[in-house]
Amino acid sequence: MPVWPDNPPGEPLPIERFIQRAMAATAALAGVHEAGLLHRDIRPDNLIEDPNGGIHLSGFGLSVDVHSASALPASDPIFSSLAYMAPEQARRVQRQADQRSDLYALGMTFYEWLAGRLPFSAKDAVEWVYCHVARIPPPLTQHRGDIPEPLADLVHRLIAKNPDDRYQSAAGLQRDLSEMLRQWQQLGDIPDLPLHGQYDLTPARYAADTTTPWQGSAATAWRSSGAAPSNGPTSAPSVLGVTSLAGGRDALDLSSLMKSAHALRDEHEQDRLIEALLSNTILHAGAQRALLLLVKDEAPIICAAGQGGDEGLRIELVDTVPDKHHLPLSILYRVMRTRQRLVLDDVMADAYFATDEYVRQHPVRSALCVPLVRQGRVLGVLYLENNLAPGVFTVCRAEVLELLASQAAISLETARLHHQLEQENARRRDVENALRSARTRLAHVAQATVMGELAASIAHEINQPLASLVSNAAAGIRWLNRETPQVEEALSALRDIVAEGKRAGEIVHALQSLARQGPHHRRRLRVNDVIRHVVALTGVEVEQQRVLMTTHLTCSPARVCASSVQLQQVLLNLILNALDAMSAGDHVLRRLSITSEVVGDDYVVVSVEDTGRGIDPQYRDKLFDAFFTTKDKGMGMGLAICQSIVIAHGGHLYAMPARFGGATFVLTLPIVG
Ligand code: ADP
Numbered sequence: 001m002p003v004w005p006d007n008p009p010g011e012p013l014p015i016e017r018f019i020q021r022a023m024a025a026t027a028a029l030a031g032v033h034e035a036g037l038l039h040r041d042i043r044p045d046n047l048i049e050d051p052n053g054g055i056h057l058s059g060f061g062l063s064v065d066v067h068s069a070s071a072l073p074a075s076d077p078i079f080s081s082l083a084y085m086a087p088e089q090a091r092r093v094q095r096q097a098d099q100r101s102d103l104y105a106l107g108m109t110f111y112e113w114l115a116g117r118l119p120f121s122a123k124d125a126v127e128w129v130y131c132h133v134a135r136i137p138p139p140l141t142q143h144r145g146d147i148p149e150p151l152a153d154l155v156h157r158l159i160a161k162n163p164d165d166r167y168q169s170a171a172g173l174q175r176d177l178s179e180m181l182r183q184w185q186q187l188g189d190i191p192d193l194p195l196h197g198q199y200d201l202t203p204a205r206y207a208a209d210t211t212t213p214w215q216g217s218a219a220t221a222w223r224s225s226g227a228a229p230s231n232g233p234t235s236a237p238s239v240l241g242v243t244s245l246a247g248g249r250d251a252l253d254l255s256s257l258m259k260s261a262h263a264l265r266d267e268h269e270q271d272r273l274i275e276a277l278l279s280n281t282i283l284h285a286g287a288q289r290a291l292l293l294l295v296k297d298e299a300p301i302i303c304a305a306g307q308g309g310d311e312g313l314r315i316e317l318v319d320t321v322p323d324k325h326h327l328p329l330s331i332l333y334r335v336m337r338t339r340q341r342l343v344l345d346d347v348m349a350d351a352y353f354a355t356d357e358y359v360r361q362h363p364v365r366s367a368l369c370v371p372l373v374r375q376g377r378v379l380g381v382l383y384l385e386n387n388l389a390p391g392v393f394t395v396c397r398a399e400v401l402e403l404l405a406s407q408a409a410i411s412l413e414t415a416r417l418h419h420q421l422e423q424e425n426a427r428r429r430d431v432e433n434a435l436r437s438a439r440t441r442l443a444h445v446a447q448a449t450v451m452g453e454l455a456a457s458i459a460h461e462i463n464q465p466l467a468s469l470v471s472n473a474a475a476g477i478r479w480l481n482r483e484t485p486q487v488e489e490a491l492s493a494l495r496d497i498v499a500e501g502k503r504a505g506e507i508v509h510a511l512q513s514l515a516r517q518g519p520h521h522r523r524r525l526r527v528n529d530v531i532r533h534v535v536a537l538t539g540v541e542v543e544q545q546r547v548l549m550t551t552h553l554t555c556s557p558a559r560v561c562a563s564s565v566q567l568q569q570v571l572l573n574l575i576l577n578a579l580d581a582m583s584a585g586d587h588v589l590r591r592l593s594i595t596s597e598v599v600g601d602d603y604v605v606v607s608v609e610d611t612g613r614g615i616d617p618q619y620r621d622k623l624f625d626a627f628f629t630t631k632d633k634g635m636g637m638g639l640a641i642c643q644s645i646v647i648a649h650g651g652h653l654y655a656m657p658a659r660f661g662g663a664t665f666v667l668t669l670p671i672v673g
Contacts, residue, residue, distance in 0.1 A: 032102075
């Protein structure tokens, strides 16, 4: 049934018409209160106007005796229209509902009649409750310019967060309304009106200072609460209707907590985690402001600040050292020192904290400060405040928040470790890349050096015998080409050629032994250490080629006398050859196994076994020859050098077929005592 047939919902009422209806509604409510009842569901749908302008109240389904209201169990379901419900009726603040809760709902109704809309809109129960507890209703005068200020004050006074700041009775309200009607009818205005009740209330009280010291920071994140801006279109009250929150307060807590826990589980990045934590906490707790501080290098740093506003929740990520402009430092230090939460019903009335510099500048009513503790360590602190009403943060609520905070602490710690791990990984990758290029350079330099030295020596040493060979051969030809061939002379030249040839052979031999001895410093070392070093060096390449490299190393402490650089060169060569052999073809499982064992106290035997294509039997005898290669870009010097190094160390290097079709290279080195 339409409530106001001549005024569809959403149409603001003319001032006189409003005052008359407000008076009729107040009279109806006064009657209910005089009868000792709380209505508990005042809203436009339950205010039925009769043809004479009188108003009848309906919807008594939730009504209770005023004396039994304080005895309602905590689990009493909230069956009220959330759009009109007083903060204390949602059991959000440490107060029992009383007649003033009905006056709050009546005030919301008045607001709607005058503005054509409610002061708040929200998308779910949690947000509705948050609006009533922590959001400041936009001034009525903002919606229409023709509302006399005393009338706007009257409505705002009805919807004050703190019941003590409201009209205390329907009778007082009734008196003021009839005085306003008289003034309006006589003067066409309501110039001034001394309001009844205990306290004076000015609109300035509602226009709280919303600027914060860190406003304007670059790292600003806006998280819309989903509520339409207060000056946008509003949803019709009938959509909100009567909402059942089975489980009452507990259901609200649980739904918030679940939301937060979910957000915390999903968010991996610390920034988004902090945003999620703060916005859920503000909504859940009914705070106007929240700060999250994390302890860095033993000192607390504000890393996020959240603020409820007309356009939703505003979360800013900051990095600020806290001072007296940000929060009551006395509260912060107390909580950090004791590691105990602090729930303050009315900070301004607290003998100790009221003297805090911050509190002197900001009228803090309710405050809650929770330490984020993990394994006995304070990781951070969560600070919440509400300056609109005292007693907003109950102990029970603080317990839920503490649960959330400890979950947050774990998540933050995990996020931090995650971040650290990522940095470590990046560093590891850098080091690996550096190692890899160093290894490539090393291999290149080693080979180039050896090749270069070898080439220069060969050129220098062999050139002479070669020149001599050529000239002797030419002389021999000449002797034989004479009319009478001079056989003796030619034979002598040939003998010289043989001698020069032998000399060249000796030079090559000398070069080989030069390579064997080398300038490298030898010392007693464990072959396993060399193997581990080379395995680490080649790890990335092995991984990239999807090869499974395994090592089975001897536990024997036996040592060999060797140059670790040269041994590294040998092993590196064998491993790279094995990778080359496995790179062709599509072996399902590419395996490279390196073992070391001690044989009879005399030798350390190292084997490098692969599952590559194996060694072609026709090349078996040539593998260690200098310049023998089957690769397009091979040099064929690797194994030759390896072998000369191993032999120079008193050991052997040989190749054999592997067990599973690949090749095994085995090197032996004598153990030293
Ligand atoms: P390069 O690698 O430049 O060819 P090397 O002297 O190191 O020179 O190797 C000579 C040849 O021995 C290679 O070209 C290859 O044919 C063969 N070879 C070496 N290691 C292996 C292996 N693990 N499996 C099969 N063939 C190999």
